[in-house]
Amino acid sequence: MGRSPTTAPAQAPFDAAITGVGMVTAAGVGVERSWERIRAGAGTAATDVPALAGIPADFACAVTDFDPSGLIERKQMWRLDRSSQLALVAAHEAVTDSGLDRDSWDATRVGVVLGNGIGGAATWEKQHKVLLERGARKVSPLLVPMLSPNMCAGYVSMMFGARGPSLVTATACASGTTAVGTARELLRSGACDVVITGGTEAPLVPSLITGFGQMRALADRRDDLSATSRPFDADRDGFVPAEGAAVLVLERAEDARARGATIRAMVSGYGASADAFHATAPDPDGGGAELAVRAALRDAGVGPGEVDHVNAHGTATVLNDATEARMIRRVLGERPAVTSVKGVVGHSLAAAGAIEAVVTALTLQEGHIPPTANLESLDPELELDMVFKAGRDLRAEVAVSNSFGFGGQNAVLLFTRA
Numbered sequence: 001m002g003r004s005p006t007t008a009p010a011q012a013p014f015d016a017a018i019t020g021v022g023m024v025t026a027a028g029v030g031v032e033r034s035w036e037r038i039r040a041g042a043g044t045a046a047t048d049v050p051a052l053a054g055i056p057a058d059f060a061c062a063v064t065d066f067d068p069s070g071l072i073e074r075k076q077m078w079r080l081d082r083s084s085q086l087a088l089v090a091a092h093e094a095v096t097d098s099g100l101d102r103d104s105w106d107a108t109r110v111g112v113v114l115g116n117g118i119g120g121a122a123t124w125e126k127q128h129k130v131l132l133e134r135g136a137r138k139v140s141p142l143l144v145p146m147l148s149p150n151m152c153a154g155y156v157s158m159m160f161g162a163r164g165p166s167l168v169t170a171t172a173c174a175s176g177t178t179a180v181g182t183a184r185e186l187l188r189s190g191a192c193d194v195v196i197t198g199g200t201e202a203p204l205v206p207s208l209i210t211g212f213g214q215m216r217a218l219a220d221r222r223d224d225l226s227a228t229s230r231p232f233d234a235d236r237d238g239f240v241p242a243e244g245a246a247v248l249v250l251e252r253a254e255d256a257r258a259r260g261a262t263i264r265a266m267v268s269g270y271g272a273s274a275d276a277f278h279a280t281a282p283d284p285d286g287g288g289a290e291l292a293v294r295a296a297l298r299d300a301g302v303g304p305g306e307v308d309h310v311n312a313h314g315t316a317t318v319l320n321d322a323t324e325a326r327m328i329r330r331v332l333g334e335r336p337a338v339t340s341v342k343g344v345v346g347h348s349l350a351a352a353g354a355i356e357a358v359v360t361a362l363t364l365q366e367g368h369i370p371p372t373a374n375l376e377s378l379d380p381e382l383e384l385d386m387v388f389k390a391g392r393d394l395r396a397e398v399a400v401s402n403s404f405g406f407g408g409q410n411a412v413l414l415f416t417r418a
Helices: 031-040 082-098 121-134 143-147 151-160 172-189 206-214 253-258 287-300 318-332 349-366
Strands: 016-025 110-115 166-169 194-201 244-252 265-274 309-311 337-339 398-405 409-416
Touching: 016 031, 016 082, 016 172, 016 253, 016 349, 031 349, 082 151, 082 194, 082 244, 110 151, 110 172, 110 349, 121 143, 121 206, 151 166, 151 194, 166 172, 172 194, 172 244, 172 265, 172 349, 172 398, 172 409, 194 349, 244 253, 244 349, 265 287, 265 349, 287 318, 287 398, 287 409, 309 349, 318 398, 349 398, 349 409
Parallel strands: 110 166, 110 194, 309 337, 309 398
Antiparallel strands: 016 244, 016 265, 194 244, 265 409, 398 409
């Protein structure tokens, strides 16, 4: 991959090698199962969710076959919110995939950075009900560590004895992407040799989903749940909420090569910005998002015309998809092939960017872009080269993954082929 002579980075380009990946999504537990369904564009993995019964938005992309008992002792499991359980399973898969040996690494040089926006939402709602119905003495003494957003990273650190920095990023739906970008900076600064990074979210509780519904942000198509999330489609009507987690193991490229690790892709650039516009709506001209994309390009020393592929935020909301599409066209032109995985796995908030980071790495490694599920009729106002109806074989060298969140939070990662 060539470095553009017209976009000098603020500092020397830096490649963080992705040597391990793990995923738990509604498409399946484990990278292989999730990737298989995403690669096939097999439709939205949405189901009726018993925990949401009685509210208008009672379906979501839930992880229906999740059983962490083989990894987490049952006496420990009841002390963990579901968001931490999802993170631990994804992290275990990622570290195993990396081939790293926790008995031989320097634990003080191993960091953990995870994105999480909601924390232990299910725990909070359950214990609040206990307080109201049974009184204060029946509230769990573990309430605070179960609901605190930082604990997903804390428990991953404990699982692996990782004694380096342990951080949680909270930039709404950009949190997972922010986490990966932050992890790369820990490697570049020399603070860590290995960083376990990604995102997790378990938001499928009545109060939160009702809140999104009251904002009219959710899809309400019930006739066929497999077709309900429709990114960039002319008939899109909102996102499908989801739970999930994804974790990547990052190392400096030279360290990964020295130990003979399999490198799936490189994280070569990161950019972040704020819209400074509105609490929930995107800046309509995409100016904030553009700042983040250009920052990622500049960080990697890559020109806009070199980007082959974009893994879009693509939530299937009317405003977000239109704003993102216009920005992509304006900044990157007509060259990149664009897809969104949310047509399959829904929108898992803080975990979304981490899931999409794993998918982008696999896309580069395998030379295949998965299709945007349920995109039947591209909105005629969105002038993009969308990959839909079937995947596309493409040996992409440079890819960008976008994430945007409430509060005008924008985060973008740039990946290069290993």
